Amino acid sequence: MSKLMSIGVAARKSGVSAKTIRHYEQTGLLPAPARTDAGYRLYSEQAVQQLQFIRQSRRLGFSAAQIRELLVLWHDEHRASVQVKQLVVTHIHDVEQQITQLQQMLIVLHKMAQQCAGDDSPHCAILNQIANNEA
Amino acid sequence: MSKLMSIGVAARKSGVSAKTIRHYEQTGLLPAPARTDAGYRLYSEQAVQQLQFIRQSRRLGFSAAQIRELLVLWHDEHRASVQVKQLVVTHIHDVEQQITQLQQMLIVLHKMAQQCAGDDSPHCAILNQIANNEA
């Protein structure tokens, strides 16, 4: 006796916009739901939970491809938790690399800002350093 | 007597791919160059320097829109260095925020990974936490 709901209600319950729900359906993150005679999508509570799962995964920075893998494992009774963990560890590594890159940018940006007077004179150490490819 | 060069040579000298040079021309980061009778683009040394400027700016994480502003200031004899510095300071702030977001992701990801046995059992703390929207 699962209650079915329209895409708008599923959107409110899951925190995922209706537009994005349709997008997930098209890209295979969410199975195509039942429809009313008029063609309206009808979602189950289960579908809403999957949407919440996807949303939380997105918040954690997983890509759609990674989420597809996570969903397969989530639905697989015979998964090994090491498979899940490996996915997460890989993602952690990716995020750490992104952070490192941004931090390296920051170092240079801070140095440049420090050397710029920041007054109304046209002389600017920042522009000179960018132009001369320094740092 | 400025020597002019083809897009391939300009690409090698600037470190920016020919494809990307054309893209920069289309999006207004680089002025349209002279052409040979056959329609081949001809770049000056100055254009190569502007490409290097753009490349270095991209490395520092500036967006195309920000680079457009930097280029205007670079070419403006009457700029005030505070204008440049303000751009950089704003960008520094953006990058710091990105780092903070990634670090917050990392905290959760590390916690989750820690609580997952990572063996061949199907029980997985990671999947449970994502599904229950914890953290």
Add this chain to the structure above:
DNA sequence: ACTTGACCTTACCCTCAGGGTAAGGTTTAG
């Protein structure tokens, strides 16, 4: 003179994770 290979041109579609809008059908409340 001819051919081969390297180079150049424009034009089109692809990425990623959706957002915006249009044009039109459905349903519910007054």
Add this chain to the structure above:
DNA sequence: CTAAACCTTACCCTGAGGGTAAGGTCAAGT
């Protein structure tokens, strides 16, 4: 009966380019 709120598909947009196709040009070697 109508107006609001909801739903549908289809199309274009984002940023910063990459990939590929189909075709024109140029220089070197034969």
